Each structure stands twice: as C-alpha cells, then as structure tokens.
Amino acid sequence: MNEIKLSTLNKAIFEQIDLPDNAVIADLGCRDAGFLLGFQQAFPNKIKSAVGVDINDKGFKNIKYKKPIKLKVMNCAARLDFSDNTFDFVFTKDMFECVTDKAFLVKEIHRILKPGGVVICVNCDWDSVAYNGEDKELIAKAVHAYAVTKQPWMDDLDSWIGRRMYGFFNKSNLFESSVTVHNVVETEYKEGYFGYDFSKHIAWLFEENTGAFSKKEYDEFIDNLKSAQREGNYIFSKPYYIYKGIKK
Numbered sequence: 001m002n003e004i005k006l007s008t009l010n011k012a013i014f015e016q017i018d019l020p021d022n023a024v025i026a027d028l029g030c031r032d033a034g035f036l037l038g039f040q041q042a043f044p045n046k047i048k049s050a051v052g053v054d055i056n057d058k059g060f061k062n063i064k065y066k067k068p069i070k071l072k073v074m075n076c077a078a079r080l081d082f083s084d085n086t087f088d089f090v091f092t093k094d095m096f097e098c099v100t101d102k103a104f105l106v107k108e109i110h111r112i113l114k115p116g117g118v119v120i121c122v123n124c125d126w127d128s129v130a131y132n133g134e135d136k137e138l139i140a141k142a143v144h145a146y147a148v149t150k151q152p153w154m155d156d157l158d159s160w161i162g163r164r165m166y167g168f169f170n171k172s173n174l175f176e177s178s179v180t181v182h183n184v185v186e187t188e189y190k191e192g193y194f195g196y197d198f199s200k201h202i203a204w205l206f207e208e209n210t211g212a213f214s215k216k217e218y219d220e221f222i223d224n225l226k227s228a229q230r231e232g233n234y235i236f237s238k239p240y241y242i243y244k245g246i247k248k
C-alpha cells in the first residue's frame with residue numbers, strides 16, 4: 001500500500017486490504033466514490049477496473065473520477081447487475097443497514113466475487129456511539145433516537161448493524177469470516193470532526209418533526225457537549241465493525 005494520509009478509520013480499513021494485480025473491484029453504496037478514489041491512490045497500478053454503485057447519482061456530480069473508475073446507479077437490494085465471478089474485491093460501507101433482505105445481498109456478493117475473492121463490509125454500530133457530558137439520560141436519548149429513527153432514503157434501519165454484520169455473513173456459510181472493531185475516538189468538539197458533525201446531523205430529528213427529539217432537548221444536548229469541551233472532559237467514540245469475508 002502506498003503511504004497516503006488516512007484517517008485512523010481509513011487506515012484500519014485499508015490495512016485489511018491486499019489487492020491482487022489487475023484487480024477488479026466494486027464499492028456498493030459508494031455515494032461520492034471517496035473510497036474508490038482512496039483505493040486508487042493507495043494501490044497505484046494494481047486496479048484494472050473499479051465500479052462504484054449507488055441507488056442514486058446525487059454523490060456522482062462534481063467529483064473527479066476517471067478510468068478505471070466507473071459509476072452506476074443500481075439498487076443493491078435487488079439482484080446486482082453484474083455477472084457471476086466478476087470481482088476480486090467488493091467493498092461496502094454504511095449501506096447494509098438500508099437493505100431489508102440482508103441474506104439475499106450476502107448471497108449476491110458471494111455470486112459476483114471470484115473464487116477466493118474478498119468482501120470488506122464496514123458498519124458503524126450506531127447505538128454504541130458515545131459522548132461524554134453532564135446529562136447522561138439526555139445524551140443517551142439523543143444517540144438512541146438518531147440510531148432508531150428511519151431516514152426517508154432508507155428502506156430499512158438496524159441500529160445494531162455493526163455487531164450483527166459478522167453473523168449475517170458467517171451464517172451463510174459462504175465465506176471464511178473474521179471481524180475487527182475500530183473505535184474512532186475524539187477529544188475535541190470542533191467543526192470537521194466526526195463527533196461535531198454527527199451532533200449536527202442529530203438536528204434532523206426535530207427539523208423533520210420526527211417527534212423523537214425536541215428542539216429544546218437538542219439545544220440542551222449541544223450545550224452539554226460544549227460544556228464538556230470547555231471543562232476538558234469531552235469524548236466522542238464511534239465503533240466501526242470491519243467484517244472481512246473470503247469467498248469459499
């Protein structure tokens with residue numbers, strides 16, 4: 001792997017990847033193809049072709065991608081529009097929880113991988129995200145409400161998807177399975193950091209009138225995080241389960 005600047009999470013993910021020469025790879029639920037661009041940088045001259053798919057092309061606009069990367073609109077909840085035994089490596093991050101029939105998607109990934117091909121499936125366990133702050137109940141409520149409230153673009157939602165991923169693949173008996181967990185830990189509440197950005201996403205719960213978290217609760221939640229930062233005891237922790245399967 002080439003030495004490129006990676007976040008601790010991406011480093012943990014990239015360390016699990018060992019591409020063969022002339023690798024044919026796919027990213028399912030790629031959004032803006034950020035990971036494919038990263039793989040291209042990290043493994044120069046190794047990738048023969050790379051395809052990113054997403055249910056919509058919103059993320060495809062205004063991004064710089066070129067050969068060997070191609071992007072396609074595809075619904076990963078249905079039969080994947082790829083031939084059997086196509087890919088050396090299939091990557092998918094934070095997409096599985098959106099698909100209802102996970103067993104079918106596991107079988108589809110197996111079908112499109114070459115024998116001995118590798119899948120890496122990365123999922124945050126949303127209900128295990130943690131912030132430190134004074135009001136435990138309020139902070140736990142904010143995290144839990146976000147974890148269990150379905151957003152309009154999701155077909156499905158599983159707030160425990162991280163810890164469940166290993167089982168979805170392993171019980172299929174189609175893969176040699178292993179799993180690691182990488183915890184993103186931050187001690188600063190600052191724009192551009194995961195914890196800060198995530199606290200801003202939580203606002204959608206009152207902005208969209210979900211009833212799961214009120215504006216008053218949200219404002220108090222943010223005050224808790226700001227106070228923790230001022231007092232020097234702010235912590236944000238977000239666990240990502242990194243499942244690796246080798247096609248049997």
Ligand SMILES: C[S@@+](CC[C@H](N)C(=O)[O-])C[C@H]1O[C@@H](n2cnc3c(N)ncnc32)[C@H](O)[C@@H]1O
Binds near residue numbers: 034053076
């Ligand atoms: C949370 S984003 C993750 C994006 C990217 N994998 C990453 O980790 O940066 C989830 C992505 O999955 C896509 N998605 C959701 N359901 C999908 C489906 N059934 N088929 C394909 N893509 C889907 C969404 O459009 C979105 O781009």
